[in-house]
Each structure stands twice: as C-alpha cells, then as structure tokens.
Amino acid sequence: xxxxxxxxxxxxxxxxxxxxxxxxxxxxxxxxxxxxxxxxxxxxxxxxxxxxxxxxxxxxxxxxxxxxxxxxxxxxxxxxxxxxxxxxxxxx
Amino acid sequence: xxxxxxxxxxxxxxxxxxxxxxxxxxxxxxxxxxxxxxxxxxxxxxxxxxxxxxxxxxxxxxxxxxxxxxxxxxxxxxxxxxxxxxxxxxxxxxxxxxxxxxxxxxxxxxxxxxxxxxxxxxxxxxxxxxxxxxxxxxxxxxxxxxxxxxxxxxxxxxxxxx
Numbered sequence: 001x002x003x004x005x006x007x008x009x010x011x012x013x014x015x016x017x018x019x020x021x022x023x024x025x026x027x028x029x030x031x032x033x034x035x036x037x038x039x040x041x042x043x044x045x046x047x048x049x050x051x052x053x054x055x056x057x058x059x060x061x062x063x064x065x066x067x068x069x070x071x072x073x074x075x076x077x078x079x080x081x082x083x084x085x086x087x088x089x090x091x092x
Numbered sequence: 093x094x095x096x097x098x099x100x101x102x103x104x105x106x107x108x109x110x111x112x113x114x115x116x117x118x119x120x121x122x123x124x125x126x127x128x129x130x131x132x133x134x135x136x137x138x139x140x141x142x143x144x145x146x147x148x149x150x151x152x153x154x155x156x157x158x159x160x161x162x163x164x165x166x167x168x169x170x171x172x173x174x175x176x177x178x179x180x181x182x183x184x185x186x187x188x189x190x191x192x193x194x195x196x197x198x199x200x201x202x203x204x205x206x207x208x209x210x211x212x213x214x215x216x217x218x219x220x221x222x223x224x225x226x227x228x229x230x231x232x233x234x235x236x237x238x239x240x241x242x243x244x245x246x247x248x249x250x251x252x253x254x
Contacts, residue, residue, distance in 0.1 A: 062206040071095040
C-alpha cells in the first residue's frame with residue numbers, strides 16, 4: 001500500500017518534469033539529483049516510461065517538419081538584397 | 093530563423109514583408125544594440141514590428157500546417173530513416189490533425205519550439221510573454237497531442253506485444 005502511494009507520488013512528480021528533461025532547455029534545466037531520480041523512475045515505471053517514449057516520438061516527427069520547411073531561396077535572396085542596400089545606405 | 097518564426101507568427105504570405113521591415117528597423121536601431129543575444133534582440137524587434145504593422149495575429153492557420161508535411165524534403169535535409177518510420181506509432185496525417193486541432197495560442201508555441209527550434213526564452217521574446225507562460229502552453233500543447241494520438245500509441249503497443 002505504502003509502496004503504491006510512493007509510486008503514485010513519484011509518477012506525479014515525474015510527469016511535471018518529463019518534458020523539461022527531454023528538452024534540456026537552458027532556461028529550465030533540471031538539477032542533477034532530479035535527473036537521477038527521474039531516470040531511475042522512468043526505468044521502472046512502465047506508464048511514465050511510455051509517456052517519455054511518446055513525447056520523444058512526437059518531438060522527432062515534428063523535427064522532420066523543420067527539415068522540410070527550408071525558407072524559399074528567392075525570399076532569402078531578396079532579404080539579402082535589403083541588407084546590402086541598408087549597409088550601402090540606400091534605404092529600401 | 094527570422095523567416096521561419098515570421099511564418100509561424102503571420103503565415104507564409106506575409107512572412108517576408110515582416111522580416112524585411114524587421115531588418116530595416118534593426119538597422120535603424122543598431123546603436124541601441126548592446127552586442128549581446130542578437131537572436132533575442134531580433135526576435136523582440138520582429139514581435140514589435142508585427143504589432144506596429146497592425147497585422148492581425150494570424151498564427152499558423154490550419155491550412156498552413158499542411159505545407160509542413162506535404163513539402164518535399166529540402167535538398168540536403170535528412171529523410172526519415174526506415175527505422176524511424178517503423179518506430180513511429182502514428183502516421184504524419186495523425187500528427188498534422190492533432191496539431192491543427194490545437195488552440196492557436198498553444199499551437200504557436202509548439203511550432204516556435206519544436207519546429208522553428210527556438211529556445212523557451214527566444215519563444216518568450218517572439219511572443220512577448222514570460223518564459224513560464226511558454227512552458228505551460230508548450231506542455232499543454234504536447235499533452236493534448238499525446239492524448240489525441242493515444243489510440244495510435246495503444247494500437248502500436250498492442251501490435252508490439254503480439
């Protein structure tokens with residue numbers, strides 16, 4: 001019983017940190033002890049482990065959109081022209 | 093980077109105009125730039141320029157989402173490996189529908205971070221909201237997508253157990 005409650009509490013604690021753990025964004029890094037605790041929990045909890053795997057899949061699929069969305073080279077060229085004119089003091 | 097973000101904020105048709113105006117303003121205010129965090133500085137100018145241009149905030153409309161998934165991979169872009177395709181529990185169309193179903197407020201943050209690859213702080217600069225707001229919107233966006241894809245995840249798990 002106590003073990004079940006403890007797992008439940010850790011699941012809630014983990015759920016609030018999984019995305020920050022996966023993102024490793026400099027604005028919201030987890031502390032080393034939080035990372036250790038979370039990784040230990042993900043290794044033994046099927047539900048939280050599956051959640052992390054699902055977030056990874058979503059993230060990996062969305063990063064494929066990035067690769068497919070290279071800006072139009074003509075747009076980039078026109079913007080370079082704008083910058084060149086600004087640098088030459090010609091205005092736009 | 094600016095073009096990607098502009099596209100997410102105002103849509104593909106107006107993105108180039110917004111970036112052009114942003115560059116002009118950035119050049120004009122160059123003497124106020126302290127030399128630190130140029131991306132953050134440009135993103136802030138982009139946001140202010142967008143507001144000043146009185147553009148209607150038109151975060152990636154549902155139709156625009158399709159262009160991300162239907163576009164052919166750009167030259168040099170890594171095509172998804174066979175292994176990745178096998179590991180994916182859902183089809184690209186499922187994800188597209190889940191993203192399109194999001195509230196624009198959540199979708200914009202998701203696109204800025206997971207597709208345009210901004211950091212939390214950069215997304216906060218681009219939107220003019222605190223980092224905490226970015227994090228909570230991002231978290232809710234991903235949770236909703238995951239919930240919507242739950243049948244596909246469950247089916248994949250059942251398939252794997254057979």
